[in-house]
Structures are given as C-alpha cells and as structure tokens.
Amino acid sequence: MILKTVRMIALAAATATIALSGFASSAFAEQNARISWSALTTKLEQSGYKIHELDEKHEGWKAEVIDKNNQRLKLYIDRQGNITRQKIDH
Known part of the structure; x- marks a missing residue:
C-alpha cells in the first residue's frame, strides 16, 4: 500500500515536471522566434x-x-x- 502511494506520487511529480518543461520551452521558443x-x-x-x-x-x-x-x-x-x-x- 505504501509502495503504491509512493509510486503514484512519483508519477504525478514526473508528469508535472514534463508538463512544466514543455510550457517553458514553448514560451522560450515563442520569445526567440524570428520575424520573417x-x-x-x-x-x-x-x-x-x-x-x-x-x-x-x-x-x-x-x-x-x-x-x-x-x-x-x-x-x-x-x-x-x-x-x-x-x-x-x-
């Protein structure tokens, strides 16, 4: 039971980290986009x-x-x- 809870917390943290890094990289790319x-x-x-x-x-x-x-x-x-x-x- 405890191991299952730890795994769920780790999975949630990993998912949040990936989501936030995607948001940050898209914001960085948009900020550095070059006008044509x-x-x-x-x-x-x-x-x-x-x-x-x-x-x-x-x-x-x-x-x-x-x-x-x-x-x-x-x-x-x-x-x-x-x-x-x-x-x-x-």
Whole structure:
C-alpha cells in the first residue's frame, strides 16, 4: 500500500515536471522566434523606409534604408522586428 502511494506520487511529480518543461520551452521558443524577411520588409516599408539592404544577423537584422526625410540610416532590428538602434549612414 505504501509502495503504491509512493509510486503514484512519483508519477504525478514526473508528469508535472514534463508538463512544466514543455510550457517553458514553448514560451522560450515563442520569445526567440524570428520575424520573417517578408514580414519585416512589409513593416519597414509601411513605416516609410526605402530598403537598400537587409541582412540577417544572429541577434536579429541590420537594414540600410532611406527614411521619409531622404536620410540614409542603418537600422539594427531585434528578432521580433523592433528597431533597437539606428545610425546615420554616411
């Protein structure tokens, strides 16, 4: 009887651990999902940028663009498509 109870508790703990690890890994994968090239180009063009070059980097993207004021910029974009930094490109 005691052995059966111990086995049931161990099985329940193992099941909970597996379920939680699956949830954590799917949340991690979703957080690190990369925006697609086509979605990013659409987003940049809708924001008024003319894209000259778009490079995929490990941490995200780097884009050379011209903004609405005809200024050349380098944009550094995270994996989700958010501009994290910009520099004037000479």
